[in-house]
Amino acid sequence: MKENGKISNAVIRRLPRYRRVLKELMKRGIERISSNDLSLLIGYTASQIRQDLNNFGGFGQQGYGYNVEGLYAQIGSILGLDREYKMAIIGSGNLGQAIANYTTYYRAGFVVSAIFDVNPKLIGISINGIEVLDYENLDTFLEENPIDIGIICTTKSSAQDVANRLIKGGVKGIWNFAPVDIEVNDDISVENVHLSDSLNTLAYYISHNQK
Amino acid sequence: MKENGKISNAVIRRLPRYRRVLKELMKRGIERISSNDLSLLIGYTASQIRQDLNNFGGFGQQGYGYNVEGLYAQIGSILGLDREYKMAIIGSGNLGQAIANYTTYYRAGFVVSAIFDVNPKLIGISINGIEVLDYENLDTFLEENPIDIGIICTTKSSAQDVANRLIKGGVKGIWNFAPVDIEVNDDISVENVHLSDSLNTLAYYISHNQK
DNA sequence: TAGATTGTTAATCGATTAACAATC
DNA sequence: TAGATTGTTAATCGATTAACAATC
Numbered sequence: 001m002k003e004n005g006k007i008s009n010a011v012i013r014r015l016p017r018y019r020r021v022l023k024e025l026m027k028r029g030i031e032r033i034s035s036n037d038l039s040l041l042i043g044y045t046a047s048q049i050r051q052d053l054n055n056f057g058g059f060g061q062q063g064y065g066y067n068v069e070g071l072y073a074q075i076g077s078i079l080g081l082d083r084e085y086k087m088a089i090i091g092s093g094n095l096g097q098a099i100a101n102y103t104t105y106y107r108a109g110f111v112v113s114a115i116f117d118v119n120p121k122l123i124g125i126s127i128n129g130i131e132v133l134d135y136e137n138l139d140t141f142l143e144e145n146p147i148d149i150g151i152i153c154t155t156k157s158s159a160q161d162v163a164n165r166l167i168k169g170g171v172k173g174i175w176n177f178a179p180v181d182i183e184v185n186d187d188i189s190v191e192n193v194h195l196s197d198s199l200n201t202l203a204y205y206i207s208h209n210q211k
Numbered sequence: 212m213k214e215n216g217k218i219s220n221a222v223i224r225r226l227p228r229y230r231r232v233l234k235e236l237m238k239r240g241i242e243r244i245s246s247n248d249l250s251l252l253i254g255y256t257a258s259q260i261r262q263d264l265n266n267f268g269g270f271g272q273q274g275y276g277y278n279v280e281g282l283y284a285q286i287g288s289i290l291g292l293d294r295e296y297k298m299a300i301i302g303s304g305n306l307g308q309a310i311a312n313y314t315t316y317y318r319a320g321f322v323v324s325a326i327f328d329v330n331p332k333l334i335g336i337s338i339n340g341i342e343v344l345d346y347e348n349l350d351t352f353l354e355e356n357p358i359d360i361g362i363i364c365t366t367k368s369s370a371q372d373v374a375n376r377l378i379k380g381g382v383k384g385i386w387n388f389a390p391v392d393i394e395v396n397d398d399i400s401v402e403n404v405h406l407s408d409s410l411n412t413l414a415y416y417i418s419h420n421q422k
Numbered sequence: 423t424a425g426a427t428t429g430t431t432a433a434t435c436g437a438t439t440a441a442c443a444a445t446c
Numbered sequence: 447t448a449g450a451t452t453g454t455t456a457a458t459c460g461a462t463t464a465a466c467a468a469t470c
Contacts, residue, residue: 016408080418098309173417189416197227205400206384207291
């Protein structure tokens with residue numbers, strides 16, 4: 001196990017994928033798996049798998065491999081998934097609505113507590129059982145209802161302002177869907193989902209006939 | 212300029228970001244920029260910026276820097292954005308609908324030609340002016356209407372089957388929003404948007420108080 | 423016990439950064 | 447021309463892979 005500080009981002013980003021594959025194995029009733037067999041399923045080398053996992057502790061057993069259910073739980077715990085995250089969505093357009101529906105459906109533990117918008121036509125409507133509130137009231141809402149994650153589904157022009165207000169209101173992480181790179185202090189985590197960047201990358205590989 | 216083959220994925224993924232920042236500079240009426248000044252804006256080192264760009268050619272000029280508009284155009288061209296991509300969305304749930312609206316709004320050049328679903332309640336409705344078609348008819352549709360990009364917005368259980376049918380129908384790239392890793396041949400490009408993985412990663416950084 | 427497979431150290435590979443000569 | 451800044455080579459850093467002793 002790696003005793004010193006920081007684990008690289010590359011490792012962290014592989015963890016959810018390990019977890020997904022392990023879940024699949026659980027469904028199939030598989031109890032144990034070796035790094036070699038897991039490598040075949042997931043496409044990382046067996047060496048990398050062992051290296052990755054040993055950043056967090058020795059979860060395997062020589063001669064046996066890894067216990068699927070145990071490892072699944074361990075990775076969940078490493079990712080911080082054994083607690084609840086309260087989330088607020090800012091922007092109730094198509095994307096905001098999709099996420100309001102999506103996350104509650106797919107992800108126990110991530111709870112959408114509120115949705116905000118500036119558009120009077122949207123304020124008051126209900127999405128997935130959650131009423132859309134007036135963005136004007138965000139500050140007071142956050143004071144009374146601590147939120148862990150702010151989800152930015154606004155235009156790029158307002159994204160930074162929204163981020164600032166969310167952070168002032170005590171949000172710890174930002175899931176940003178606006179096509180800008182948001183500036184935050186070191187104590188705030190930002191995860192960007194830049195859909196247009198993703199599509200551009202796909203265009204590159206298509207037009208260069210590569211994978 | 213790098214004369215031999217393949218450019219690393221890390222470089223490609225930085226290109227859309229360069230392009231976004233350059234667009235911003237254009238809006239502000241800025242004509243030229245040095246790698247040093249760009250570094251300050253974008254957060255990559257000046258060295259990396261020059262290194263990245265020189266994979267594709269010498270776009271700068273000594274003593275001057277880079278011409279903003281020229282470089283913006285060059286990067287667009289490298290990414291393959293000076294042509295049109297016809298896209299079909301499979302799955303007209305919340306996410307499919309959001310993307311149908313989103314992409315046409317944000318991205319000229321990426322045209323949603325069709326949306327498919329299996330749900331009789333959704334077949335026939337119109338999203339952003341595009342009628343939802345019966346998934347049964349996907350094969351014949353693709354024969355008559357060549358599509359470049361298939362967008363998978365289905366559940367994970369059907370994602371691989373959908374991918375196979377899209378590829379059989381001649382699609383060159385897949386934009387996958389289902390939370391599975393799709394298997395394809397080397398001549399097909401896949402770009403995954405794993406929203407739940409992204410949210411899990413954010414949870415990690417929040418619960419470890421890191422950026 | 424013998425065989426399997428981990429945990430971990432060492433070797434390799436690739437990506438980022440630094441340095442500087444070339445040149446506008 | 448002198449100053450600025452690139453393009454590019456060399457140095458460094460980090461991440462991946464290989465190897466193998468430890469051990470279940």
